[in-house]
Amino acid sequence: MMDERRRSPFSAFIGTEMEEMRDGYVRLSLRLGPQHTNPNGVMHGGVVTTMMDSALGAALSSVRGDDARRNPHATIEMNASFLSPAFPGDEIVVEGRLLRLGGSVAFGEAEARRRSDERLIAKARLTFAIAGGRGQ
Protein backbone atom coordinates (compact mmCIF):
# COMPACT_ATOMS: atom_id res chain seq x y z
CA MET A 1 0.00 0.00 0.00
CA MET A 2 1.32 3.44 -0.93
CA ASP A 3 2.12 5.95 1.81
CA GLU A 4 -0.60 8.57 1.47
CA ARG A 5 1.44 11.10 3.48
CA ARG A 6 4.16 11.08 0.87
CA ARG A 7 1.66 10.98 -1.98
CA SER A 8 -0.83 13.70 -1.03
CA PRO A 9 -0.21 15.68 2.18
CA PHE A 10 -3.71 17.17 2.54
CA SER A 11 -5.50 13.95 1.77
CA ALA A 12 -3.37 12.16 4.37
CA PHE A 13 -3.76 15.02 6.87
CA ILE A 14 -7.53 14.52 7.02
CA GLY A 15 -7.06 10.75 7.50
CA THR A 16 -7.41 9.26 4.02
CA GLU A 17 -5.82 5.89 3.25
CA MET A 18 -4.94 4.59 -0.20
CA GLU A 19 -6.40 1.10 -0.70
CA GLU A 20 -5.84 0.46 -4.39
CA MET A 21 -4.25 2.28 -7.31
CA ARG A 22 -4.06 0.70 -10.76
CA ASP A 23 -4.52 1.64 -14.37
CA GLY A 24 -7.08 4.48 -14.23
CA TYR A 25 -8.72 3.28 -11.00
CA VAL A 26 -8.16 4.36 -7.41
CA ARG A 27 -9.90 3.41 -4.17
CA LEU A 28 -9.44 5.48 -0.99
CA SER A 29 -11.03 5.17 2.42
CA LEU A 30 -11.47 7.18 5.58
CA ARG A 31 -12.96 6.41 8.98
CA LEU A 32 -15.13 9.37 10.00
CA GLY A 33 -14.39 10.88 13.39
CA PRO A 34 -15.83 13.87 15.27
CA GLN A 35 -13.17 16.11 13.66
CA HIS A 36 -14.73 15.50 10.22
CA THR A 37 -18.11 17.02 11.04
CA ASN A 38 -19.85 20.32 10.32
CA PRO A 39 -21.82 22.33 12.90
CA ASN A 40 -24.76 19.92 12.46
CA GLY A 41 -22.67 16.96 13.58
CA VAL A 42 -22.71 15.22 10.18
CA MET A 43 -19.83 14.69 7.75
CA HIS A 44 -18.54 17.99 6.34
CA GLY A 45 -18.92 18.12 2.56
CA GLY A 46 -15.25 19.05 2.32
CA VAL A 47 -14.20 15.59 3.53
CA VAL A 48 -15.77 13.79 0.60
CA THR A 49 -14.88 16.44 -2.01
CA THR A 50 -11.24 16.20 -0.85
CA MET A 51 -11.31 12.41 -1.17
CA MET A 52 -13.00 12.47 -4.59
CA ASP A 53 -10.53 15.06 -5.91
CA SER A 54 -7.62 12.99 -4.57
CA ALA A 55 -8.96 9.75 -6.02
CA LEU A 56 -9.21 11.19 -9.53
CA GLY A 57 -5.87 12.98 -9.33
CA ALA A 58 -4.27 9.64 -8.41
CA ALA A 59 -6.23 7.68 -11.05
CA LEU A 60 -4.89 10.10 -13.63
CA SER A 61 -1.33 9.77 -12.26
CA SER A 62 -1.62 5.99 -12.47
CA VAL A 63 -2.08 6.29 -16.24
CA ARG A 64 0.25 9.24 -16.91
CA GLY A 65 3.20 7.86 -14.92
CA ASP A 66 6.38 9.97 -15.07
CA ASP A 67 4.69 12.46 -17.39
CA ALA A 68 2.51 13.55 -14.41
CA ARG A 69 5.66 14.77 -12.65
CA ARG A 70 7.01 16.66 -15.65
CA ASN A 71 3.63 18.17 -16.65
CA PRO A 72 1.32 18.14 -13.61
CA HIS A 73 -2.44 17.92 -14.02
CA ALA A 74 -4.77 20.19 -12.05
CA THR A 75 -8.49 20.01 -11.32
CA ILE A 76 -10.36 22.73 -13.18
CA GLU A 77 -13.99 21.65 -12.65
CA MET A 78 -15.74 19.54 -10.07
CA ASN A 79 -19.48 18.88 -9.97
CA ALA A 80 -20.60 16.95 -6.92
CA SER A 81 -23.94 15.66 -5.69
CA PHE A 82 -24.34 14.88 -2.00
CA LEU A 83 -26.89 12.11 -1.83
CA SER A 84 -26.87 10.93 1.74
CA PRO A 85 -25.35 12.08 5.04
CA ALA A 86 -22.63 10.20 6.92
CA PHE A 87 -21.73 10.21 10.60
CA PRO A 88 -18.73 9.65 12.89
CA GLY A 89 -18.05 5.90 12.99
CA ASP A 90 -18.97 5.42 9.32
CA GLU A 91 -16.23 4.29 6.98
CA ILE A 92 -16.25 6.13 3.65
CA VAL A 93 -14.92 4.42 0.53
CA VAL A 94 -14.23 6.53 -2.56
CA GLU A 95 -13.61 5.04 -6.00
CA GLY A 96 -12.22 7.20 -8.79
CA ARG A 97 -12.30 6.19 -12.45
CA LEU A 98 -10.67 7.93 -15.37
CA LEU A 99 -13.18 8.41 -18.19
CA ARG A 100 -10.90 9.92 -20.84
CA LEU A 101 -7.34 11.18 -21.03
CA GLY A 102 -6.79 13.68 -23.85
CA GLY A 103 -3.75 15.74 -24.78
CA SER A 104 -4.62 18.76 -22.68
CA VAL A 105 -7.69 17.71 -20.64
CA ALA A 106 -8.82 14.62 -18.76
CA PHE A 107 -12.21 13.58 -17.39
CA GLY A 108 -13.08 11.33 -14.51
CA GLU A 109 -15.80 10.39 -12.04
CA ALA A 110 -15.84 9.41 -8.40
CA GLU A 111 -18.32 7.67 -6.13
CA ALA A 112 -18.33 7.73 -2.34
CA ARG A 113 -20.08 4.94 -0.45
CA ARG A 114 -20.50 3.89 3.15
CA ARG A 115 -18.53 0.66 3.62
CA SER A 116 -21.09 -1.06 5.86
CA ASP A 117 -24.02 -1.07 3.41
CA GLU A 118 -22.55 0.37 0.16
CA ARG A 119 -25.03 3.25 0.32
CA LEU A 120 -24.07 5.97 -2.19
CA ILE A 121 -23.05 9.08 -0.21
CA ALA A 122 -21.80 11.34 -2.99
CA LYS A 123 -20.96 11.32 -6.68
CA ALA A 124 -18.82 13.72 -8.67
CA ARG A 125 -17.50 14.42 -12.13
CA LEU A 126 -14.13 16.11 -12.45
CA THR A 127 -12.24 17.76 -15.29
CA PHE A 128 -8.46 18.22 -15.26
CA ALA A 129 -6.13 20.39 -17.29
CA ILE A 130 -2.74 18.98 -18.18
CA ALA A 131 0.14 21.47 -17.95
CA GLY A 132 2.13 21.78 -21.15
CA GLY A 133 -0.49 19.75 -22.97
CA ARG A 134 -1.40 20.24 -26.59
CA GLY A 135 -2.85 23.67 -27.28
CA GLN A 136 -1.03 25.40 -24.43
Next chain:
Amino acid sequence: MTEQGERSPFLDLIGGQVEEWREGYVRMALALMPHHTNPHGVMHGGVITSLMDEAVGGVIASVRGIDVMKAAPHATVEMNASFMAGARPGDEIVVEARVLRLGKTVAFAEAEARRRGEDELIAKGRFTFVIVGPRQ
Protein backbone atom coordinates in the same frame (compact mmCIF):
# COMPACT_ATOMS: atom_id res chain seq x y z
CA MET B 1 -17.31 30.49 15.08
CA THR B 2 -18.35 31.93 18.41
CA GLU B 3 -21.29 34.30 18.54
CA GLN B 4 -21.95 33.48 14.89
CA GLY B 5 -23.14 30.00 15.71
CA GLU B 6 -21.75 26.58 16.26
CA ARG B 7 -18.12 25.62 15.81
CA SER B 8 -17.28 23.52 12.82
CA PRO B 9 -14.86 20.74 13.81
CA PHE B 10 -13.67 20.17 10.24
CA LEU B 11 -12.99 23.89 9.69
CA ASP B 12 -10.92 23.84 12.90
CA LEU B 13 -9.06 20.73 11.74
CA ILE B 14 -7.95 22.26 8.45
CA GLY B 15 -7.13 25.65 10.01
CA GLY B 16 -9.84 27.91 8.56
CA GLN B 17 -10.96 31.09 10.36
CA VAL B 18 -14.21 33.03 10.18
CA GLU B 19 -13.27 36.67 9.51
CA GLU B 20 -16.65 38.27 9.00
CA TRP B 21 -20.17 37.03 9.58
CA ARG B 22 -23.20 39.19 8.94
CA GLU B 23 -26.60 38.61 7.43
CA GLY B 24 -26.07 37.52 3.83
CA TYR B 25 -22.26 37.69 3.82
CA VAL B 26 -19.57 35.44 5.26
CA ARG B 27 -15.81 35.69 4.78
CA MET B 28 -13.33 33.00 5.79
CA ALA B 29 -9.56 32.76 5.53
CA LEU B 30 -6.87 30.10 5.67
CA ALA B 31 -3.06 30.40 5.64
CA LEU B 32 -1.79 27.69 3.29
CA MET B 33 0.82 25.38 4.75
CA PRO B 34 2.70 22.35 3.42
CA HIS B 35 0.06 19.94 4.75
CA HIS B 36 -2.58 21.59 2.51
CA THR B 37 -0.87 20.46 -0.69
CA ASN B 38 -1.43 17.74 -3.28
CA PRO B 39 1.23 15.49 -4.87
CA HIS B 40 2.34 18.37 -7.11
CA GLY B 41 3.14 20.62 -4.11
CA VAL B 42 0.30 23.07 -4.76
CA MET B 43 -2.93 23.62 -2.83
CA HIS B 44 -5.16 20.52 -2.78
CA GLY B 45 -8.54 21.25 -4.39
CA GLY B 46 -10.18 19.85 -1.27
CA VAL B 47 -8.94 22.79 0.79
CA ILE B 48 -10.92 25.21 -1.37
CA THR B 49 -14.04 23.03 -1.64
CA SER B 50 -14.00 22.61 2.16
CA LEU B 51 -13.71 26.36 2.76
CA MET B 52 -16.36 27.20 0.17
CA ASP B 53 -18.79 24.60 1.53
CA GLU B 54 -18.28 25.94 5.04
CA ALA B 55 -18.71 29.57 3.96
CA VAL B 56 -21.91 28.99 1.97
CA GLY B 57 -23.39 26.83 4.74
CA GLY B 58 -22.59 29.69 7.10
CA VAL B 59 -24.02 32.41 4.91
CA ILE B 60 -27.32 30.55 4.59
CA ALA B 61 -27.35 30.14 8.37
CA SER B 62 -26.74 33.90 8.71
CA VAL B 63 -29.95 34.59 6.79
CA ARG B 64 -32.06 31.78 8.24
CA GLY B 65 -30.97 32.42 11.82
CA ILE B 66 -29.16 30.00 14.10
CA ASP B 67 -32.27 28.87 15.98
CA VAL B 68 -34.20 28.17 12.78
CA MET B 69 -31.20 26.33 11.35
CA LYS B 70 -30.82 24.15 14.43
CA ALA B 71 -34.48 23.18 14.30
CA ALA B 72 -34.38 22.42 10.56
CA PRO B 73 -30.78 22.07 9.28
CA HIS B 74 -29.79 22.74 5.69
CA ALA B 75 -27.46 20.37 3.86
CA THR B 76 -25.42 20.73 0.67
CA VAL B 77 -26.88 18.67 -2.17
CA GLU B 78 -24.96 20.05 -5.17
CA MET B 79 -21.62 21.75 -5.63
CA ASN B 80 -20.22 23.05 -8.90
CA ALA B 81 -16.72 24.40 -8.54
CA SER B 82 -14.27 25.89 -11.04
CA PHE B 83 -10.58 26.02 -10.14
CA MET B 84 -9.02 28.89 -12.05
CA ALA B 85 -5.59 29.39 -10.53
CA GLY B 86 -3.25 27.55 -8.19
CA ALA B 87 -2.01 28.56 -4.75
CA ARG B 88 1.02 27.55 -2.70
CA PRO B 89 2.14 27.31 0.91
CA GLY B 90 2.63 30.86 2.18
CA ASP B 91 -0.41 32.18 0.31
CA GLU B 92 -3.40 33.29 2.33
CA ILE B 93 -6.72 32.23 0.88
CA VAL B 94 -9.83 34.35 1.41
CA VAL B 95 -13.29 32.95 0.61
CA GLU B 96 -16.39 35.14 0.40
CA ALA B 97 -19.90 33.66 0.31
CA ARG B 98 -23.22 35.22 -0.65
CA VAL B 99 -26.79 33.94 -0.76
CA LEU B 100 -28.38 33.87 -4.20
CA ARG B 101 -31.84 32.78 -3.09
CA LEU B 102 -33.37 31.33 0.04
CA GLY B 103 -36.58 29.38 -0.60
CA LYS B 104 -38.70 27.24 1.71
CA THR B 105 -37.11 23.92 0.83
CA VAL B 106 -34.03 24.85 -1.19
CA ALA B 107 -31.39 27.56 -1.02
CA PHE B 108 -28.73 28.70 -3.48
CA ALA B 109 -25.42 30.37 -2.68
CA GLU B 110 -22.05 31.09 -4.27
CA ALA B 111 -18.51 31.45 -3.05
CA GLU B 112 -15.39 33.08 -4.48
CA ALA B 113 -11.80 32.38 -3.44
CA ARG B 114 -8.87 34.75 -3.91
CA ARG B 115 -5.40 35.28 -2.51
CA ARG B 116 -5.47 37.98 0.16
CA GLY B 117 -5.31 41.44 -1.41
CA GLU B 118 -5.57 40.22 -5.02
CA ASP B 119 -8.43 40.55 -7.49
CA GLU B 120 -7.71 37.39 -9.47
CA LEU B 121 -10.14 34.57 -8.72
CA ILE B 122 -8.56 31.27 -7.80
CA ALA B 123 -11.86 29.40 -7.51
CA LYS B 124 -15.59 29.90 -7.70
CA GLY B 125 -18.34 27.58 -6.49
CA ARG B 126 -22.10 27.43 -6.77
CA PHE B 127 -23.95 25.45 -4.13
CA THR B 128 -27.49 24.18 -3.71
CA PHE B 129 -28.84 23.31 -0.29
CA VAL B 130 -31.92 21.44 0.80
CA ILE B 131 -33.62 22.52 3.99
CA VAL B 132 -34.03 19.21 5.71
CA GLY B 133 -37.13 20.01 7.73
CA PRO B 134 -37.82 19.79 11.44
CA ARG B 135 -35.71 17.23 13.25
CA GLN B 136 -37.58 14.15 14.38
